[in-house]
Amino acid sequence: MDRYAEHRQIARTLGVDAVALVPGPNFARLFHQDFHSHERPLVVLIPAEGAPAALVPNLELRSFDLLKFEGEVFDWRDQTGYSDAFAALARHMPLRSVAVEGQVMRVFVHHAMALAWPGLKIVDAERQISGLRLHKSAEEVAALQEAINLSERALQRTLDQVRLGQTEKDIERILTLALFAEGAEEQSFGPIVAAGDNSARPHAHARADYAVKAGDALLLDFGGKWGGFCADITRTVFLDHASDEAQAVYDTVLRANLAGHAVTRPGVTAHDIDDAVISVLEASPFADRIRTKTGHGLGRDVHEAPYIMRGNPQVMEPGMVFTNEPGLYKIGAFGVRIEDDMLVTAEGSLSLTRFPKDLIILR
Amino acid sequence: MDRYAEHRQIARTLGVDAVALVPGPNFARLFHQDFHSHERPLVVLIPAEGAPAALVPNLELRSFDLLKFEGEVFDWRDQTGYSDAFAALARHMPLRSVAVEGQVMRVFVHHAMALAWPGLKIVDAERQISGLRLHKSAEEVAALQEAINLSERALQRTLDQVRLGQTEKDIERILTLALFAEGAEEQSFGPIVAAGDNSARPHAHARADYAVKAGDALLLDFGGKWGGFCADITRTVFLDHASDEAQAVYDTVLRANLAGHAVTRPGVTAHDIDDAVISVLEASPFADRIRTKTGHGLGRDVHEAPYIMRGNPQVMEPGMVFTNEPGLYKIGAFGVRIEDDMLVTAEGSLSLTRFPKDLIILR
Numbered sequence: 133m134d135r136y137a138e139h140r141q142i143a144r145t146l147g148v149d150a151v152a153l154v155p156g157p158n159f160a161r162l163f164h165q166d167f168h169s170h171e172r173p174l175v176v177l178i179p180a181e182g183a184p185a186a187l188v189p190n191l192e193l194r195s196f197d198l199l200k201f202e203g204e205v206f207d208w209r210d211q212t213g214y215s216d217a218f219a220a221l222a223r224h225m226p227l228r229s230v231a232v233e234g235q236v237m238r239v240f241v242h243h244a245m246a247l248a249w250p251g252l253k254i255v256d257a258e259r260q261i262s263g264l265r266l267h268k269s270a271e272e273v274a275a276l277q278e279a280i281n282l283s284e285r286a287l288q289r290t291l292d293q294v295r296l297g298q299t300e301k302d303i304e305r306i307l308t309l310a311l312f313a314e315g316a317e318e319q320s321f322g323p324i325v326a327a328g329d330n331s332a333r334p335h336a337h338a339r340a341d342y343a344v345k346a347g348d349a350l351l352l353d354f355g356g357k358w359g360g361f362c363a364d365i366t367r368t369v370f371l372d373h374a375s376d377e378a379q380a381v382y383d384t385v386l387r388a389n390l391a392g393h394a395v396t397r398p399g400v401t402a403h404d405i406d407d408a409v410i411s412v413l414e415a416s417p418f419a420d421r422i423r424t425k426t427g428h429g430l431g432r433d434v435h436e437a438p439y440i441m442r443g444n445p446q447v448m449e450p451g452m453v454f455t456n457e458p459g460l461y462k463i464g465a466f467g468v469r470i471e472d473d474m475l476v477t478a479e480g481s482l483s484l485t486r487f488p489k490d491l492i493i494l495r
Numbered sequence: 496m497d498r499y500a501e502h503r504q505i506a507r508t509l510g511v512d513a514v515a516l517v518p519g520p521n522f523a524r525l526f527h528q529d530f531h532s533h534e535r536p537l538v539v540l541i542p543a544e545g546a547p548a549a550l551v552p553n554l555e556l557r558s559f560d561l562l563k564f565e566g567e568v569f570d571w572r573d574q575t576g577y578s579d580a581f582a583a584l585a586r587h588m589p590l591r592s593v594a595v596e597g598q599v600m601r602v603f604v605h606h607a608m609a610l611a612w613p614g615l616k617i618v619d620a621e622r623q624i625s626g627l628r629l630h631k632s633a634e635e636v637a638a639l640q641e642a643i644n645l646s647e648r649a650l651q652r653t654l655d656q657v658r659l660g661q662t663e664k665d666i667e668r669i670l671t672l673a674l675f676a677e678g679a680e681e682q683s684f685g686p687i688v689a690a691g692d693n694s695a696r697p698h699a700h701a702r703a704d705y706a707v708k709a710g711d712a713l714l715l716d717f718g719g720k721w722g723g724f725c726a727d728i729t730r731t732v733f734l735d736h737a738s739d740e741a742q743a744v745y746d747t748v749l750r751a752n753l754a755g756h757a758v759t760r761p762g763v764t765a766h767d768i769d770d771a772v773i774s775v776l777e778a779s780p781f782a783d784r785i786r787t788k789t790g791h792g793l794g795r796d797v798h799e800a801p802y803i804m805r806g807n808p809q810v811m812e813p814g815m816v817f818t819n820e821p822g823l824y825k826i827g828a829f830g831v832r833i834e835d836d837m838l839v840t841a842e843g844s845l846s847l848t849r850f851p852k853d854l855i856i857l858r
Contacts, residue, residue, distance in 0.1 A: 165700065168684055170798040171598055171791075191787050194696045194826060210788050211804050232602055235534055239605050240597035243619050256606050305678075312672050318685065321531055333557045337528065424554050425573050428534075435533040441574050463557060 135162065136178045142260045143180040148229040148253070150179040151261060152245070156236040157432035158261050160360055163199045167192060173214050173241045176201075177225055185225050187217050218248035231257035265431050266438065267451035272431065273475060275359030276453060277484050279316075280473055283356045283363040284487045286310035290352070294494055296345060296371060300325050300338035307354055316356025320364055320434040323354035331368065332467040334424055334459065346372035349466040350494075355434065362434040364455050365485055366471030369492040381418055381460050381468050382491050388412035388458035389470045389489070392426055392440075396456075396474060396481035402444035409458050410442070418460045421467075427455035430473055452476040453484070498525065499541045505623045506543040511592040511616070513542040514624060515608070519599040520795035521624050523723055526562045530555060536577050536604045539564075540588055548588050550580050581611035594620035628794050629801065630814035635794065636838060638722030639816060640847050642679075643836055646719045646726040647850045649673035653715070657857055659708060659734060663688045663701035670717055679719025683727055683797040686717035694731065695830040697787055697822065709735035712829040713857075718797065725797040727818050728848055729834030732855040744781055744823050744831050745854050751775035751821035752833045752852070755789055755803075759819075759837060759844035765807035772821050773805070781823045784830075790818035793836055815839045816847070 134140070139151040139162075153159050153176045160166040167174055172189040174196075184203035188196045193207055204224055208217035227249050232242070234256030246252055268276065289310040294303055304325040311319060326336035327344040331351040344350060348371045355363035368385075370378060388409045395408040406426040413422050425441035430453050438446040440454050453476075459469030472485035497503070502514040502525075516522050516539045523529040530537055535552040537559075547566040551559045556570055567587055571580035590612050595605070597619030609615055631639065652673040657666055667688040674682060689699035690707040694714040707713060711734045718726035731748075733741060751772045758771040769789040776785050788804035793816050801809040803817050816839075822832030835848035 168698065171802075191697045194824075195698055195700065210802065211806055234603035234606060235601055237602045238598055239595055239600045239602065239617070240619055240621060242602050242605060243597060254602070256603055258603060305675075308681075309672075309675050312668075312675050315668075318671075319681070322681065334554045335531065335558055337558065439534075439573065443574055461557075 139178040148231045149227045151231045222248040229253035234258040275361040279358035279363040282314040285314045301340040304338040311356040320355035320362035332461040366469045368468045384416040392456040402446040406441045421460040427457045502541040511594045512590045514594045585611040592616040597621040638724040642721035642726040645677040648677045664703040667701040674719040683718035683725035695824040729832045731831045747779040748831045755819040765809040769804045784823040790820045
């Protein structure tokens with residue numbers, strides 16, 4: 133059993149000599165372990181044929197040992213830098229071309245490789261390499277489900293503690309504590325806690341100087357990680373009361389979300405799902421408030437393929453997981469988003485998120 | 496007052512047409528706001544002369560507005576991709592060369608820029624751009640101090656709860672919860688909680704299947720963030736008892752740490768500090784257990800300049816902050832590290848970390 137078979141296949145398909153992996157979600161999937169890279173390059177090279185090789189910071193060697201790596205390891209120390217180790221790696225494994233993860237590898241590693249292998253063709257194979265994460269195994273789905281379950285418990289804990297007069301930052305803090313109290317390993321991303329006009333910014337930052345007040349929408353977009361997998365959930369609630377406009381907007385977003393659930397099954401495309409969802413929003417009186425696509429894949433990374441948008445021909449298959457998160461955003465007033473994490477099954481789809489979606493008014 | 500004066504100066508010094516910033520610590524320092532970039536490029540271009548310009552994902556526009564950006568903004572949508580926006584930006588601001596943050600910018604942005612400006616020379620100016628963060632203002636030091644204070648309270652809370660038979664993962668969880676309970680915004684990095692033989696790995700990962708036992712070293716390396724700034728503290732304690740060897744090693748590491756405190760003042764170099772610290776370890780019977788340099792700068796990023804190592808001629812100046820973290824690591828047995836966060840002052844130095852360093856035995 134060659135644990136590099138998929139990566140070698142990518143190298144052959146792209147016609148490059150090797151695939152280079154750096155710490156991050158693809159590395160973690162392959163080795164069941166990750167590293168904080170910080171300022172220290174750590175690179176694994178997987179050639180189309182033959183043994184892999186790696187460049188590893190000396191102080192990580194004893195942790196790297198745990199991977200039971202099959203190939204030659206070239207280590208380097210902070211005091212002498214990494215260029216000699218790259219040069220030795222290049223002599224060991226001559227390359228004319230290499231496929232890299234464009235959204236993971238940083239420029240300083242790119243430059244070090246270009247220097248070590250003069251004339252090296254560096255191909256951004258983010259789509260192919262991260263594409264190996266498209267289909268989640270049963271074990272991976274179980275980890276996602278646990279991440280989502282604990283995140284839902286944290287949301288309930290948070291809503292139980294929200295009071296008029298708290299700032300967005302206060303509520304963000306309550307939510308963060310609740311996530312860890314419920315067992316999160318870390319947060320999937322810095323949570324979005326946005327009320328009133330701030331909820332109309334899809335990626336708002338919580339404010340320390342805005343106290344939530346009666347009539348506000350309160351949007352919470354957050355998630356905990358468990359077993360290396362990310363939850364990503366949004367619910368929008370209202371404080372004290374919801375205006376007629378707010379209720380109509382909420383109802384529209386919910387219908388769009390439900391349309392996404394209804395259309396998802398193996399064989400439809402990412403385009404089809406986005407089209408079904410966005411069409412509901414477009415047919416409403418609030419079409420000018422559309423600012424985002426339906427969603428994105430979810431797994432070891434909180435944003436990954438498949439991206440659920442019109443124009444994406446990706447065919448949905450069992451084991452794929454994505455967010456279904458339509459929203460409507462009225463600049464300067466308020467926004468509503470409802471986000472579920474969906475699994476494509478053999479028969480259709482399943483929402484791994486089960487937190488209620490009826491309009492909630494906190495009193 | 497031109498808030499880009501320092502960046503323009505870097506462009507002129509390097510002889511490049513502009514500096515490109517992406518979300519991250521340099522971006523956050525300049526704009527007092529950060530963005531999660533994920534799969535969506537967001538780039539600010541600061542030319543040596545004239546107005547800046549930016550490429551921004553459409554759904555971030557209302558958040559980007561808060562920066563009160565002075566220049567032209569080219570937005571793009573997921574559905575159409577970012578290449579047209581890059582091309583429009585390139586027509587608006589022709590460039591032959593650009594300086595980038597090599598440890599922050601990822602390869603997909605590098606490739607998008609190379610495509611938009613054919614023949615573009617992309618210079619890794621990590622050292623110069625991140626070098627703007629070398630000197631911390633009084634306000635920044637106050638944020639660091641708060642991050643450190645809350646981290647120390649979390650450490651005390653954790654040590655109060657450690658019991659024989661808990662796993663490393665159990666203790667990691669206690670520590671994480673304590674950090675957030677004490678007010679951390681997020682963790683500076685995934686904490687290191689390592690006992691017994693695992694403590695001999697400088698960057699160990701906590702194990703779910705190892706229960707701490709009498710005689711173990713327990714190394715905790717962790718930190719909370721506050722106001723955007725990172726604490727980074729290590730203490731090594733012993734459970735039930737410490738062997739004579741463990742006590743001798745602890746004493747040696749502590750003397751090395753104190754030597755680092757003693758030598759630090761304006762005018763000495765990073766080389767001098769590392770030399771003073773490592774010399775203590777080298778003169779001990781445990782010289783073969785040295786695996787790391789003394790430390791690294793600390794600020795918005797948990798690893799940043801100045802790197803405290805032999806060969807680094809960086810002259811220390813008031814306002815610089817770095818970790819003083821000597822350690823000794825006996826493979827397969829145990830490791831000891833003691834880490835303080837140090838501020839260079841006009842007179843000498845100050846340890847922002849004040850948690851006791853006497854050998855602690857938890858009973």
